[in-house]
Amino acid sequence: MKLLTCPMNGPRNIDEFQSFGPVRARPDPNATADKEWSRHLFRAENRKGVVVEWWRHVPSNYFFLAERDLVRNEIIRTFDASQLRDRA
């Protein structure tokens, strides 16, 4: 059993969580051509390294962020979405 530390619920079995993929900047809907939209929708980050992703704790429906190393299969840290807004 792999544990993921939820910022709200503490360490839980990773089965309770769902990954929503890497964090991406949202394009401006009024100033984005089809090509950039397709890029935004389909070309998610797939780097061999560390990514910041959206995750959800399914039973509590709480969305948060996790920084993960995709090669070492390690969770570096998890944090509340408000920290992403503060950083931006």
Place this chain on the structure above:
Amino acid sequence: MPLRLLKYGLSRDYPVSGDIPATPDLKPAYDVVIIGGGGHGLSCAHHLAKYHGIKSVAVLEKGYLAGGNTARNTTTIRSNYITPEGIAFYKEGVELFERLSQELDFNVMFSQRGQLTLAHTEATMRSFHMRAEMGKHMGTRTEVVDQKGVEELCPLLNMDYGGPLEILGGLWHADGGTARHDAVAWGYAAQASRRGVEIHQRTEVQGFEVVGDRVQAVKTNRGRVACGQVLIATGGMNYDVALMAGVELPIRCYPLQAMVTQPLKPWLDTLVSSVSLHTYLVQSSRGEVVIGGGSDPYQLYSTRSTLDMKEHLAEGAVHLFPFLQGVRLLRQWAGITDMTPDYSPIMGASPLANLWLDCGWGTWGFKATPVAGKRMAQTITDGSVPDILKPFALERFETFRLLNEMGATAASH
């Protein structure tokens, strides 16, 4: 042939022929450079040399021959997909497998034993009716069977009558089968190298020399190779290799895990798969039961198998065949799959004029080894994409014409 066989049988020392020659020195230039020495790349090399007369071909493989996803898949061959474009393509793939041993003069142990996919819900039954009708329309042998039909096809199944996972029926695909994955790669490699194709193992591509819209040369750890045409067929590495040429593919990598049990007497003569349990089983010719399922639930580049997935697969297998409970596991493994957003491959042109893609093979690549090689060889030779490949073009994402293939193994979740 019978005389040769007799001579071989009676000879004292059973001469072993080396099918694949040792890696030669790299030449400064080749007409076609194929990146990736797995099934797809070798199949393309074979078709280029045999049917298109292109002999100046180098297959560059970072590791050893067919040691990536060709060695890690679970060898399901089928064409019971859901989109007409997908069915047409995979149907040609199954037909090529039916005569592959003759084509390669190499026994690929193709066994067309049929695939039975199980439904535990009415919703799955409805999707099976749709897949069966599409399959019949496209000329494949795909039909819906009821509970009695399932019991007749696979009498040892736990039907779970009245239980939460009662089997309501199945999708019977008589064209489905399995083959020996290594033999497929070795057969293609042997045929290709006999016709002059060079197979360079332990030759890693480290970059591309791009001038204008063409790849001038491929840079490797063994030196620079100028190239007329280049094909990327590197399985789980497709995203990284294409990125070196400046091509960003809509691919995300997920591990796919599988495992085998200890050898048992033959008892399972179909491929069995359950949509709800995300588990499928096939008994290999050695008697081992190969158990596979859907890909991992989150992106990773790690090929370590996990206890979670083993437990999950074991649970599904024991539910379907409770007598497997005491059986031991022999091996488990994982491969990195290059998943596309629509569960269909990406084949054909890239933004560069002489760089061709055979990518996005996710969890569905092995069955397409012969047909992808055949069609990509044709594409590379003519410089134009045949109709059967057109729906799989990379541009489909930009034009929002995705090919939503919900008949793919990993699409069930």
